[in-house]
Amino acid sequence: ELKVEQNPLFLSMQEGKNYTIYCNYSTTSDRLYWYRQDPGKSLESLFVLLSNGAVKQEGRLMASLDTKARLSTLHITAAVHDLSATYFCAVDDNQGGKLIFGQGTELSVKP
Amino acid sequence: SAVISQKPSRDICQRGTSLTIQCQVDSQVTMMFWYRQQPGQSLTLIATANQGSEATYESGFVIDKFPISRPNLTFSTLTVSNMSPEDSSIYLCSVARGNQETQYFGPGTRLLVL
DSSP states (O other): OOOEEEEOSEEEEETTOOEEEEEEESSOOSOEEEEEEOTTSOEEEEEEEOSTTOEEEETTEEEEEETTTTEEEEEEOSOOGGGOEEEEEEEEOSSTTOEEEOOOEEEEEEO | OOOEEEEOSEEEEOTTOOEEEEEEESSOOSEEEEEEEOTTOOEEEEEEEOTTSOOEEOTTOOTTTSOEEEEETTEEEEEEOSOOGGGOEEEEEEEESSTTSOOEEOOOEEEEEO
């Protein structure tokens, strides 16, 4: 059974600092997703990572995937308040598109 | 991307009643899914809505409690039957055009059962 674990679950950052969120998963998968959720809102797709060594960047966020280690990272560079949200990683279970979600990381960026 | 709408956006219901949630997509999609997000929690897949056949349910979810319809490639419904306060959650539909595609999520339906 595929399990997905994120850490940390809560992250309080100062503006301008860098930090990394980790996503570990237990079995082989072809695809890993990162989503953002603002309070009271739905999920916004950030990245889809499809292969070992994949790296994608959008603004201050960069995601990478190491399929051998079954690990993905979401790196935040020079955080700003607008990045405050909950970030989820989700792994494709290789069963027709079924996604298994991590617990989510609640990020708070303070001035 | 895909534009997804859900109705209703929120509702307050009495225990023992049922609520049907609609999910409409602006274009044909192969795959549609229904997820539940309990307060402060992550997302859990309820079922995969298959067009023209029965939905495929995940462990812990059954058709009698969560009947699903998928009459065409742009529409699906999820019914939450005989509701109890434990069913209070956000229910989200998601879509993907194929296995290699991003899954996009609808805005969600916020359900409170009293």
